[in-house]
Amino acid sequence: MNDVDRSIAPAEVGQLARTVLDAVGTVVVGKRDALELVLAGILAGGHVLLEDLPGLGKTLTARSFAQALGLDFRRLQFTPDLLPADVTGSFLYDQRNGDFTFRAGPVFTNLLLADEINRTPPKTQSALLEAMQEKQVSVEGVTYKLDEPFHVLATANPIEYEGTYPLPEAQLDRFLLRVSFGYPQHEEEWEVLRRRMSRRREEADIKAVVDAATLRAMQAALEDVVVEDSIGRYIVSLTAATREHPSVLVGASPRGSLALLLLARVRAVFGGRDYVVPEDVKSVAAPALAHRITLRPEMWLRRVDPAFVVGEVLEATPAPASGALPSYAAGGPRH
Structure with missing residues (x-):
């Protein structure tokens, strides 16, 4: 089924999202903020890069x-010898009918975990690029549409670079946002151990809250x-400011502005609103923009974090305070 089966109100989206987060929180201890960002990326229709230590x-x-x-759900472990056909699938000769048949690869799923995506060569990385951007794959000149929803959660280790192929800027730009979890607090880590002993097995299962x-x-x-218009212009101003920052070689593209827009909408729903406020934009600015920024070499040597640059941009860009209707709404803007 390609059509949306029913329409729901933004308020119900917020309620369902909280229920989903509560369910995931029974297995993933703590890290509520990071989990909200991951779910925001999925609800916004995008892909998420999980960059953190093993x-x-x-x-x-x-x-x-x-x-x-x-x-x-499917998990694909990226390795240096992984071929594009291992991602997309390939044609195999069927001796019974004397013809070639297409065997679909693991990318034909709803949620693909691309584990350690920076461990595979660029040619295989690019095989995932078309699927992420166009929701389709091309094999031997034949195009196959992917069923919706389709989302990629890719993991990368930010420390161990030996034997890796760092993602090029063009592919990083395809990820709606980048999320890091960080080490847990002591009490959270003890809770992980306590729950493991309580369930008496390694795997933890969660009942489905919603369906596709x-x-x-x-x-x-x-x-x-x-x-509304002032919020939209604020988003554009933030993204443009990353291109003019003295520490930045290449700033965020217009795709960064779009990411801010989509994620801010989700944040509004999480907050129980059907309209976006500046705080929604600010809360997703670093995850949405930091991985789209290329720092100058001297800043890289000083270990300056792109997220720090986004923070400076947020401080320097005045936030709007307006009650106008958006110009794309019926009746035009209200002043």
Whole structure:
């Protein structure tokens, strides 16, 4: 089914999202802010890059969201010898009918965990690029559409670079946002151990809160979240300011502005509103823009974090305070 089965209001999206987060929180201890960002990326229809050290719950998070959202889930371990056909699929000769048949690869799923995506060569990385951007794959000149919803959660280790192929800027730009979990607090880590002993097995299962059709309806409902003109111009000003910052070699592209818009809509719904306020934009600015910024070499040597640059841009860009209706709404702007 490609059509959204039912329409739901933004308020219901917020309620369902909180239920999904509560369900995932029964398995992934703490990290509520990071989990909200991951879910925001999915609800906004995008892909999420989980960049963090090994063992901090990236794979568990992806599997838990797939279970809570009722999505088909596949995990693909990226290695230096992985071929593009291992991602997209390939044609195999069928001796019974004397013809070639297409065997679909792991990319044909709802939620794909691309584990350690920076461990595979650029040619294989690019095989995922078309799927992420166009929601389709091309094999031997034949194009196959991917079923919706389709989301990629990719993991990368930010420390160990030996034997890796860093993602080029063009591919980083395809990720709606980048999320890091960080080490847990002592009490959170003890809670991980306590829950493991309590369930007496390694795997933890979550019952589905919604299904794929409901997720599509939730995503469609975000189109009803209002973004008035001053907020839209504020988003553009923030993205443009990253291009003019003295520490930046290449700033965020217009795709960064679009990411801010989409994620701010989700944040508004999380806050129980059907309209965006400046705080919604500010809360997603670093995850949405930092990975789209290329610093000058001297800043890289000083270990300046692009997120720090985004923070300076937020401080320097005045936020709007307006009650006008958006110009794209019926009747035009109200002053």
